[in-house]
Amino acid sequence: MNNTHKLVSAFESSLNIEAGLVVDSLEYNTIPQWDSVAHMVLIAGLEKEFGVLFDMDDIIEMSSVKIAKELLTKHGIEF
Amino acid sequence: MGEHAQKLGACVLITGSTSGIGLALAELLSGLGYVVAINSRSSSACEALAKKLNGIALPFDVTDSAQLDLSFRLLHQQLTKNSIELKGFVHCAGSMNSAPLHAIKADSLNTLYLEHIESAVMLSKWASRLMINVADAAMVFMSSIVAKQGSEGQVAYSTIKSAVSGLVASLAKEVAPYGIRVNGVEPGVIDTPLIHELSEERRLDIVNNTLLQRLGSPEDVASVIQFLLSEQAKFVTGQMIAVDGGLKL
Numbered sequence: 496m497n498n499t500h501k502l503v504s505a506f507e508s509s510l511n512i513e514a515g516l517v518v519d520s521l522e523y524n525t526i527p528q529w530d531s532v533a534h535m536v537l538i539a540g541l542e543k544e545f546g547v548l549f550d551m552d553d554i555i556e557m558s559s560v561k562i563a564k565e566l567l568t569k570h571g572i573e574f
Numbered sequence: 575m576g577e578h579a580q581k582l583g584a585c586v587l588i589t590g591s592t593s594g595i596g597l598a599l600a601e602l603l604s605g606l607g608y609v610v611a612i613n614s615r616s617s618s619a620c621e622a623l624a625k626k627l628n629g630i631a632l633p634f635d636v637t638d639s640a641q642l643d644l645s646f647r648l649l650h651q652q653l654t655k656n657s658i659e660l661k662g663f664v665h666c667a668g669s670m671n672s673a674p675l676h677a678i679k680a681d682s683l684n685t686l687y688l689e690h691i692e693s694a695v696m697l698s699k700w701a702s703r704l705m706i707n708v709a710d711a712a713m714v715f716m717s718s719i720v721a722k723q724g725s726e727g728q729v730a731y732s733t734i735k736s737a738v739s740g741l742v743a744s745l746a747k748e749v750a751p752y753g754i755r756v757n758g759v760e761p762g763v764i765d766t767p768l769i770h771e772l773s774e775e776r777r778l779d780i781v782n783n784t785l786l787q788r789l790g791s792p793e794d795v796a797s798v799i800q801f802l803l804s805e806q807a808k809f810v811t812g813q814m815i816a817v818d819g820g821l822k823l
Contacts, residue, residue, distance in 0.1 A: 532751045539706040548650050551643070551699065 498574055501544050502564065509533065509540035519561040545572050585658045586803065587611040587649065587701065589636050589693075590667030592619040594766035595716070598792035599664060599799055600627060606800070609658055611649055613667065636667045636693035637685075646700040653704070662803045663701035663713045665694050670768045672727045686734045694741055705754050712755040712803045715742055717814060719762045723823045739814050746812035755811040757802045762818025764790040785820025794819075 496504070506517040510528045523529055529537070538554055541547075541563065547570040549557070557563050564574050586603050590596040592614040600610045600623065610629040612620045617633040624631035630652055634641040653660060668689040671682050694715055705711035720728050721736040738758055746756040763769060763780045769789075772780075781788055795817050801807055802815070 535703065535706055535752065539703065543707075546654070548647055 505540040505544045509537040521560045523558040584661040585609040586662035588664045589613045595792045595795045596666035598796040602796045637688040659708045660704040706752045715758040717760045719818045758814045760816040761795045762821040
């Protein structure tokens with residue numbers, strides 16, 4: 496499984512959404528499934544999937560799929 | 575599966591666990607098979623106790639946010655490496671400062687705030703992150719009997735400790751969706767280094783005002799915290815439990 500597949504899988508399982516919804520333009524709080532509660536589940540899911548630990552500031556900043564990729568790139572994950 | 579085996583792979587972080595109630599709790603939980611993460615400001619004390627209990631030494635000052643961040647990263651690394659889950663967090667660190675109203679200094683009030691409240695919030699942020707997706711995770715915070723009953727000479731301490739009940743009530747609501755329970759305990763007068771400054775006369779007075787006619791022991795409080803962390807308390811959250819032997823101040 497490549498990193499993009501891992502990212503989509505983490506979003507899919509953490510937010511309980513269809514994989515097709517996981518595109519760069521998907522933003523926090525624009526769908527009912529990505530609310531503040533699910534956001535922390537998503538963070539935990541991404542951390543577990545990629546073996547990283549985000550900075551506290553990054554958790555607030557992660558407001559879209561695109562930004563999630565950018566933050567993971569800071570941890571050496573390539574897309 | 576026996577209780578001991580059930581706890582294998584489960585870690586409880588206890589701040590202030592090299593003395594007093596924290597130490598009693600660390601020894602109790604270790605005996606039940608939990609991996610205890612031992613914290614205090616003293617590296618040597620943490621390492622000695624962690625070695626004795628086969629736990630994890632995590633020395634840091636709970637009022638130092640940089641140390642706190644780094645320590646949680648180290649804890650996360652160790653837990654991940656050993657396939658251990660953070661099942662519990664107990665915040666025992668903190669000092670007591672007794673002074674009459676006219677002698678309270680802003681600095682000492684601020685120190686109490688940092689030790690008991692700001693640290694509790696910042697530690698909760700980290701602990702709850704590591705507890706998401708962990709079954710039966712729980713946190714316990716230390717308040718005091720003086721938060722409800724008040725005590726002469728403890729305006730500052732009781733004010734700070736009363737804030738713990740607000741923290742517990744709100745935090746319990748915020749983390750309930752993740753299955754994390756949050757409770758607090760309100761110890762009475764417990765025979766720990768915190769009360770060594772009390773005169774013998776004052777200690778006797780306290781004993782006489784306690785229904786059970788003795789000071790509490792650290793083990794008395796530790797056993798209640800252990801219950802709150804356990805599956806036996808799986809339907810208990812947002813509560814403050816007094817452990818005071820029936821003391822009326």
